[in-house]
Amino acid sequence: MSAPDQCDLIIRNACVLTMDAKRSIHAPGAIAIKGHAIVAAGPEATVAAAWTSPRTVDADGAVAHPGFVDAHLHVNAQTCRGYFRGDASKGGGAGPSYADWKAMLSGDDEQAAAALASVEMLRHGITTFVEPGSAFEPDAVAAATQAVGVRCTLADPYLWDDTEMMRTIPGLMSPSLAKRVPPDRARCLKLLGGQLYRNRDKDGITHGHIALYGEGTASDELLRAGKALADRDGVVLNSHIGYDLDLAAAMEQRWGKPRFVHLAELGVLGRNVTFVHMNLIRDSEIDPILSTGVNSVWCPFAYASRSTVLRQPTRLPEMKRMGATVALGTDSARQSSAGDAGFLAFVMSAEVGQTLAAEEVMEMLTLGGARAAGMDATIGSIEKGKRADIVVRSSRLAELGPNIDPVHQLIAAGHGATADTVLVNGRIVMRGGRPTQVDEQAVIAAAHASAKGVARRLGIKPPGMWPLAM
Ligand SMILES: [Zn+2]
Known part of the structure; x- marks a missing residue:
């Protein structure tokens, strides 16, 4: 057996919904990422035998799916x-x-x-x-x-x-x-x-x-x-x-x-x-x-x-x-x-x-x-060669277990704001449910200030039915 190749990141211990042609689900599964792309996805043992990485994300058994x-x-x-x-x-x-x-x-x-x-x-x-x-x-x-x-x-x-x-x-x-x-x-x-x-x-x-x-x-x-x-x-x-x-x-x-x-x-x-x-x-x-x-x-x-x-x-x-x-x-x-x-x-x-x-x-x-979106050649599934746009859901929320029927679980109960780790183009842009690239509270504050400013310029009032003291 040859030595494993080096990649940039491996997501392991995940329930991987690949959305490949066979709609394969790997649990425990792993995904190897190099640069912007996925270089391998499959059963954890198979991926681990072929790829090694200095960085690992342990999904703790959670669902991982294409963004x-x-x-x-x-x-x-x-x-x-x-x-x-x-x-x-x-x-x-x-x-x-x-x-x-x-x-x-x-x-x-x-x-x-x-x-x-x-x-x-x-x-x-x-x-x-x-x-x-x-x-x-x-x-x-x-x-x-x-x-x-x-x-x-x-x-x-x-x-x-x-x-x-x-x-x-x-x-x-x-x-x-x-x-x-x-x-x-x-x-x-x-x-x-x-x-x-x-x-x-x-x-x-x-x-x-x-x-x-x-x-x-x-x-x-x-x-x-x-x-x-x-x-x-x-x-x-x-x-x-x-x-x-x-x-x-x-x-x-x-x-x-x-x-x-x-x-x-x-x-x-x-x-x-x-x-x-x-x-x-x-x-x-x-x-x-x-x-x-x-x-x-x-x-x-x-x-x-x-x-x-x-x-x-x-x-x-x-x-x-x-x-x-x-x-x-x-x-x-x-x-x-x-x-x-x-x-x-x-x-x-x-x-x-x-x-x-x-x-x-x-x-x-x-x-x-x-x-x-015109991007089916590059995104939409977790497969070798596609861009690493990957979502790992939380493993610790009540609505996201126990992976007996992971697709139904995700769509019917776990569809909300339940992402833990998100990769776009190979980069981790969310970790622990929080954005990694921006200050989330600053984004929210700027959006609220913008909304109030537009409303002021338009002269528009909130339409709620009950008295609101502001
Ligand atoms: Zn529209």
Whole structure:
């Protein structure tokens, strides 16, 4: 037998959910990491025979899994918790709306919100998120995510050239937002692809993709331009569709046919195209979705918070079983926490009679998310050659034992802020449930100061029902 090779870090004594092609689980398992990458994962004895390392993390029997991917998270929502309740689409009546909040943010506010989101995500086991072109200053988000050590993909802000349809959802499209990012094709075509330079650093944790806002706000020309650029650069084209059922119906009316039939005819579907929400799927749209390999991102909180199930039960659990790639997203965490999506998908799939197995939810959070983000070659599983984006859960929490059915345990009970140790790109960015790269309390304090500042500039008051002395 040859002597073991040297690596930089070994995680041992873990219950390793690999998410490899066989969905192998190793307990006790180990993971060897060298530089940014995983060099081995398997039974502990096998890894120990081949690899040695000066640094070891003893998982104490806890679950280790590939970092979750939040395939849709608007960082701008992270700091407005407490100022808005209810349906995000409402607005324009009494006081400022969520769209007014967005329009008010400075780069410093976006940086504070992104840092807050990042530390929150790490504790929930999320190591990568997709910021879908809703930050005015992507550099500010990049600075925050790099400081915390979270992987992120960014896009140019608010690419839309026809916002007429959005008039029906004033909470998402205010005059203030239209003023800041006017619907203008020339502006969009000029900005399109502006974040893709980030992909030149193949070893980095900040990436770029193409996002069009969507929901009927992109002309056919803009859609074609976005898809052509995504094809050319090997990235994902990301867009909202079907958040609002009335808007979906209006799009059908405009195009004279179901949306995915029109999009297929335009030639803008493919496995590098990701649509977010997908709350309406007609029978005639199933074939274009499946045959082109388009990815769907389900945001179960957004779906549930508008009682969508009463009008249109989601078909995404069913679509996953038909072979579609389905990922999960937080959307806006105004009334939730980043990290709730898996549990909510698990619960809400039962409500529509398509109960997802924990294993299916796990696939959505890892492999599905990686593909929806355009990163399935590098993240989403614990396998040799992939980036070391790894979460080790706590071994000492009541809800995280005793690993008899570790996948179900993780998705059904241990899904919350239960991460102990988190690696992104081979670096330990959380240890003992605390970020290692930033002062967590300073991040939280900066985010709270930013939130209060935005609220003051907007003149908005907390909406609580009971008297609050401040
Ligand atoms: Zn969204």
